[in-house]
Amino acid sequence: MEITPEQKDELRRHGILLTSLEELYNWGRSHSVWPLQFGLACCAIEMIATSMARFDIARFGSEVFRPSPRQADLLIVSGTVTKKMAPQVVRLWNQMPEPKYCIAMGACAISGGPFKQGYNVLKGIDRYIPVDVYIPGCPPRPEALLNGLITLQAKISGQSISGPDAPRHLGSADSCEYPVPEFGGHDLEPPKNPDVWQPPAPARAPKP
Amino acid sequence: MNRAMETPEQIRDRLLARFPGAEISLVPNPAPGAQPSLCVGAAHLREAAVFLRDDDALRLDYCSNVTGIDWPKPGHLEVVYHLYSMALRHGPLVLRARTGNRADLVSLPSLTPVWRSCEFQEREVFDLYGVVFEGHPDLRRLLMWDEFKDFPMRKDYVEPPDYEWEPTAHDAVAAKAALQHPAAAAPSPAPSPEKT
Numbered sequence: 564m565e566i567t568p569e570q571k572d573e574l575r576r577h578g579i580l581l582t583s584l585e586e587l588y589n590w591g592r593s594h595s596v597w598p599l600q601f602g603l604a605c606c607a608i609e610m611i612a613t614s615m616a617r618f619d620i621a622r623f624g625s626e627v628f629r630p631s632p633r634q635a636d637l638l639i640v641s642g643t644v645t646k647k648m649a650p651q652v653v654r655l656w657n658q659m660p661e662p663k664y665c666i667a668m669g670a671c672a673i674s675g676g677p678f679k680q681g682y683n684v685l686k687g688i689d690r691y692i693p694v695d696v697y698i699p700g701c702p703p704r705p706e707a708l709l710n711g712l713i714t715l716q717a718k719i720s721g722q723s724i725s726g727p728d729a730p731r732h733l734g735s736a737d738s739c740e741y742p743v744p745e746f747g748g749h750d751l752e753p754p755k756n757p758d759v760w761q762p763p764a765p766a767r768a769p770k771p
Numbered sequence: 772m773n774r775a776m777e778t779p780e781q782i783r784d785r786l787l788a789r790f791p792g793a794e795i796s797l798v799p800n801p802a803p804g805a806q807p808s809l810c811v812g813a814a815h816l817r818e819a820a821v822f823l824r825d826d827d828a829l830r831l832d833y834c835s836n837v838t839g840i841d842w843p844k845p846g847h848l849e850v851v852y853h854l855y856s857m858a859l860r861h862g863p864l865v866l867r868a869r870t871g872n873r874a875d876l877v878s879l880p881s882l883t884p885v886w887r888s889c890e891f892q893e894r895e896v897f898d899l900y901g902v903v904f905e906g907h908p909d910l911r912r913l914l915m916w917d918e919f920k921d922f923p924m925r926k927d928y929v930e931p932p933d934y935e936w937e938p939t940a941h942d943a944v945a946a947k948a949a950l951q952h953p954a955a956a957a958p959s960p961a962p963s964p965e966k967t
Contacts, residue, residue: 647916680943682915747918749920750931
């Protein structure tokens with residue numbers, strides 16, 4: 564029997580809580596997202612501010628910044644990723660257990676930002692690891708990070724635990740390891756992970 | 772700050788008197804500051820540095836900054852040292868040294884044994900410009916990884932082609948993206964006239 568959300572609300576008003584395993588599971592997961600205690604640059608200062616009393620990330624269940632990737636659910640890439648640092652970021656991501664999520668915080672983590680023309684700056688961490696939420700800003704305000712966290716919670720709540728839309732960790736038994744780039748003679752090798760990132764097609768058609 | 776330090780001309784003359792035959796010249800500065808600098812040949816660089824540090828009238832005991840310059844036109848690399856005296860509270864004196872060329876004669880004597888503060892900065896100049904400092908205690912790359920082969924601050928450095936996604940490219944970035952990925956950076960066609 565299908566039950567619409569309106570019927571559910573109606574039942575809830577009468578003191579009957581009707582839920583599904585999926586809803587319960589996602590509700591629990593989305594309200595205990597533990598971030599990795601990992602800062603890269605000035606965005607990390609805003610991340611720290613977000614965790615303190617004034618902005619209080621604990622309101623959203625994410626105050627437990629874990630010093631070990633083995634205990635973390637969320638990687639906040641907070642700042643410029645240099646090419647020298649990128650393999651370590653991917654390695655940390657690999658060390659996190661599934662289910663795991665990634666927030667690219669700030670212009671640098673998204674695209675290299677103001678330093679993108681530098682010789683040692685990675686032009687976006689999404690070239691190597693899948694990013695769930697992008698937060699633009701230079702740096703983003705703590706409110707923006709909280710909004711990104713709420714966006715991530717909504718995304719987690721919307722995930723189904725079976726079927727083709729199931730998240731990575733419930734899907735195939737494939738390894739969740741992402742290839743760690745190596746230091747090459749002129750650039751990182753490979754310069755991007757094509758399974759994770761392809762340059763989007765140009766928005767406008769090229770001249771015929 | 773500049774409390775009665777000798778002029779660079781006087782310092783040059785004293786260096787020449789102390790080291791006869793050394794290649795020491797004065798590089799004029801066309802900027803409004805007009806502070807000339809001393810250019811010392813590699814053969815006498817270390818002795819001249821020790822002289823500048825230990826001479827009683829100069830006592831230039833502090834090297835605040837080491838910079839590299841790439842000159843593709845005359846074809847050499849240049850290292851610039853800014854010297855101050857903490858003891859006598861004067862400075863700066865700008866000291867320059869030039870390599871033979873940009874390809875194989877890129878060695879210069881390290882001044883880290885003279886001023887310890889040069890250590891990291893000479894490593895940086897080695898990393899970014901490729902100047903090899905003879906006598907440096909720990910000459911490794913500083914900012915780039917050890918396997919990196921290029922010298923990114925040289926004028927002829929070629930960046931890896933990673934400008935494939937430039938949604939709002941402009942100016943220098945647009946030029947680079949067009950050079951590296953012509954298909955992705957092609958301009959949009961002119962809007963066709965509306966058919967009504």
